[in-house]
Amino acid sequence: MKRIKLTIVSVDKKIAEGYKQDIEKFFNGTIEIEISSIEKHEIIKEIDADLILISTYSIFRLVKQYASKDCEIIKINTTLSKKGYEKIRNLPVGTNALLVNVGPSTATETISLLYNIGRKDIELYPYYPEIKEYPKLDIAITPGEVKIIPNSVKTIIDIGNRVTDVSTILNIITKLNLNKEKYKQKILEYCNETITANYGIRYIVTENYELENQLDMLFENLNEGIIIYDESGIIKDSSGSANKLIMNDYQNIVGEKVKDILFINENEVHVLNTVEKVLKINQNDIIATIVPAKKVGLNNGGIIILKKFSDVERKMHEHRQMVMGKGHKSKYRLNDIIGSSQEIKKCKQIAIRMAKSESSVLITGESGTGKEIFAHIIHNNSKRRDNQFVAVNCSSFPENLLESELFGYEEGAFTGAKKGGKQGLFEIAHGGTLFLDEIGEIPIHLQNRLLRVLQEQEVMRIGGDNVMHIDVRIIAATNIDLEKRIKEGQFRKDLYYRLSVLPLSVPSLRERENDIFEIFEYYRKKYKGKFALSDEVKYFFKNYGWDGNIRELKNYVEYFANLEKLIIEKNDIPISNIEKQDVLKFHEGVNNIENTKVNFEEELYTIILKILYTYYRQKKKIGRKQMSIELEKQNICMSEQEVRNYLKILEHYGYVEIGIGRGGTKITQNGVNKISKL
Numbered sequence: 278m279k280r281i282k283l284t285i286v287s288v289d290k291k292i293a294e295g296y297k298q299d300i301e302k303f304f305n306g307t308i309e310i311e312i313s314s315i316e317k318h319e320i321i322k323e324i325d326a327d328l329i330l331i332s333t334y335s336i337f338r339l340v341k342q343y344a345s346k347d348c349e350i351i352k353i354n355t356t357l358s359k360k361g362y363e364k365i366r367n368l369p370v371g372t373n374a375l376l377v378n379v380g381p382s383t384a385t386e387t388i389s390l391l392y393n394i395g396r397k398d399i400e401l402y403p404y405y406p407e408i409k410e411y412p413k414l415d416i417a418i419t420p421g422e423v424k425i426i427p428n429s430v431k432t433i434i435d436i437g438n439r440v441t442d443v444s445t446i447l448n449i450i451t452k453l454n455l456n457k458e459k460y461k462q463k464i465l466e467y468c469n470e471t472i473t474a475n476y477g478i479r480y481i482v483t484e485n486y487e488l489e490n491q492l493d494m495l496f497e498n499l500n501e502g503i504i505i506y507d508e509s510g511i512i513k514d515s516s517g518s519a520n521k522l523i524m525n526d527y528q529n530i531v532g533e534k535v536k537d538i539l540f541i542n543e544n545e546v547h548v549l550n551t552v553e554k555v556l557k558i559n560q561n562d563i564i565a566t567i568v569p570a571k572k573v574g575l576n577n578g579g580i581i582i583l584k585k586f587s588d589v590e591r592k593m594h595e596h597r598q599m600v601m602g603k604g605h606k607s608k609y610r611l612n613d614i615i616g617s618s619q620e621i622k623k624c625k626q627i628a629i630r631m632a633k634s635e636s637s638v639l640i641t642g643e644s645g646t647g648k649e650i651f652a653h654i655i656h657n658n659s660k661r662r663d664n665q666f667v668a669v670n671c672s673s674f675p676e677n678l679l680e681s682e683l684f685g686y687e688e689g690a691f692t693g694a695k696k697g698g699k700q701g702l703f704e705i706a707h708g709g710t711l712f713l714d715e716i717g718e719i720p721i722h723l724q725n726r727l728l729r730v731l732q733e734q735e736v737m738r739i740g741g742d743n744v745m746h747i748d749v750r751i752i753a754a755t756n757i758d759l760e761k762r763i764k765e766g767q768f769r770k771d772l773y774y775r776l777s778v779l780p781l782s783v784p785s786l787r788e789r790e791n792d793i794f795e796i797f798e799y800y801r802k803k804y805k806g807k808f809a810l811s812d813e814v815k816y817f818f819k820n821y822g823w824d825g826n827i828r829e830l831k832n833y834v835e836y837f838a839n840l841e842k843l844i845i846e847k848n849d850i851p852i853s854n855i856e857k858q859d860v861l862k863f864h865e866g867v868n869n870i871e872n873t874k875v876n877f878e879e880e881l882y883t884i885i886l887k888i889l890y891t892y893y894r895q896k897k898k899i900g901r902k903q904m905s906i907e908l909e910k911q912n913i914c915m916s917e918q919e920v921r922n923y924l925k926i927l928e929h930y931g932y933v934e935i936g937i938g939r940g941g942t943k944i945t946q947n948g949v950n951k952i953s954k955l
């Protein structure tokens with residue numbers, strides 16, 4: 278292999294020798310160094326080198342003539358050795374001395390060097406052999422030129438030959454494209470042996486080194502395994518514990534592909550946001566946090582933190598995922614609420630007004646009506662929008678886990694508690710909004726605690742004695758009748774009042790029939806469905822009960838989009854034929870309602886009206902479900918859909934009033950009159 282060649286050019290051969298020694302010593306003979314001197318303003322021969330170093334800029338033009346076209350030329354920066362500096366370090370402030378060197382420029386250069394490295398407080402006067410006038414001083418300082426010091430001088434301070442500055446060493450490494458890592462330690466040593474006037478470089482070299490050292494230590498001592506990978510998913514660095522977790526011994530995994538090592542897909546490696554995955558590696562459950570590293574210059578690379586986790590932690594993790602699944606960021610905007618019905622427009626307006634307030638909101642409505650979207654919208658339009666939106670589904674946690682999720686715990690609070698404790702969701706949501714979904718499911722004991730937090734705006738972690746002030750806005754949602762729960766003694770009245778300062782009732786899809794097809798169309802486009810609905814199917818959907826509301830509708834659209842059919846027929850609807858017939862029959866009935874001869878002698882209408890009358894006397898409304906239960910008591914089997922059909926027809930005749938949502942049905946005065954005549 279060809280050795281790298283460096284040529285040093287200087288006016289004075291002796292000086293060049295000095296530089297050669299410094300550089301040779303640093304590179305430990307791995308670089309070939311030649312000296313080319315200048316005689317009578319000429320260079321003896323052409324320079325054939327990979328890099329040329331010159332002692333002064335005054336010879337630059339001359340050297341350039343002898344150098345090959347693309348060979349770079351850099352000037353050697355010089356400085357003092359530490360030993361030399363020590364000799365002048367203790368000179369008293371205000372000392373006057375001659376600075377002796379071979380010529381005027383070298384003398385002034387040395388004065389400025391001493392000034393730059395810190396001796397600004399002594400007065401130095403240049404002295405060189407041809408000088409005509411100079412002050413007669415007792416002290417002379419010289420970089421090795423003792424012979425030319427005038428005899429009158431009493432004290433000679435020889436600071437020794439000037440040495441190559443670390444900045445030149447760094448220049449050589451960079452220009453010759455040498456492996457910086459290899460010289461890291463040597464650069465640091467060189468910095469310590471010499472004095473440099475280049476404080477910036479010194480700072481960067483030593484500080485970086487210390488930082489790197491600390492990082493290396495941290496890297497190796499963390500229990501978690503760390504993997505750093507580049508944009509091709511290739512591992513660039515890995516900590517000992519990562520190697521141990523993955524390979525079961527300390528075998529190095531640098532150079533391997535992340536996906537092959539962790540058995541995951543390529544797209545799981547290149548993530549846009551931090552994700553957590555649970556992996557099974559070497560019979561161990563490992564939780565891998567994959568952090569994209571755009572900001573640290575790895576492009577699409579990233580960092581993976583690997584951690585073994587116990588059963589307790591796994592449970593915690595699963596539950597955390599339930600919470601995190603809902604995200605700590607608000608994702609919906611007003612435009613995500615599709616529909617132009619008056620009902621939904623009004624609901625949006627109310628939500629926006631509520632957003633401007635700081636009071637608690639209670640969102641009610643059937644399942645799948647969009648309560649959660651409304652919670653996001655209220656947060657997004659409030660002044661808390663730049664802070665966390667933390668959503669938690671109260672029904673998805675066992676009681677004790679919900680408590681620790683909400684309020685957090687201190688280390689050692691219970692067996693299996695994580696080291697360092699855990700932040701509760703109230704703390705996480707500080708400054709933002711906490712969305713408590715399915716609040717009706719929260720157990721009584723926690724209701725007490727929740728109420729206290731809301732009243733006092735303070736939380737205390739489980740097992741802790743530190744009270745933390747929190748500023749969190751609560752939005753709660755429920756699809757069950759909380760007032761009923763209160764009557765049953767299952768929900769605290771005072772908590773209910775505190776939560777429902779601003780009540781928002783989201784209408785069911787049944788109450789806004791006109792929105793059905795608008796939402797249908799929105800999701801059809803979203804799922805890239807190419808289908809159209811047959812007329813019969815359209816009638817069906819218009820008259821369908823939509824108990825699952827928009828969530829159910831959305832599922833239908835997704836299902837149809839996957840069928841890849843152009844026209845969706847009745848038989849494509851994935852529900853039982855009986856229910857389908859009911860709906861369609863009803864449709865025909867309602868379509869022909871004007872002509873429908875309702876035979877009130879027919880027992881069924883009478884029975885239904887009578888049940889309604891009984892409820893009316895008890896000042897109660899009755900829902901479809903309850904109606905079919907009441908009918909069953911009289912040995913009449915009728916589905917909720919059938920009940921709905923009968924009620925619609927009774928409504929058409931003005932005998933009943935069907936309430937919106939789950940409001941239930943009430944007999945009218947007409948209806949009362951009707952049955953009294955029967």
Ligand SMILES: Nc1ncnc2c1ncn2[C@@H]1O[C@H](COP(=O)(O)OP(=O)(O)OP(=O)(O)O)[C@@H](O)[C@H]1O
Pocket residue numbers: 613614615616642643644645646647648649650651714754755756796827828831
């Ligand atoms: N107006 C709307 N336009 C479009 N999509 C909607 C609308 N309302 C709800 N959705 C969608 O319907 C689904 C159910 O909404 P969401 O989860 O907000 O309902 P929910 O009332 O909170 O239900 P649950 O009580 O079961 O938690 C979601 O996928 C949501 O995106």
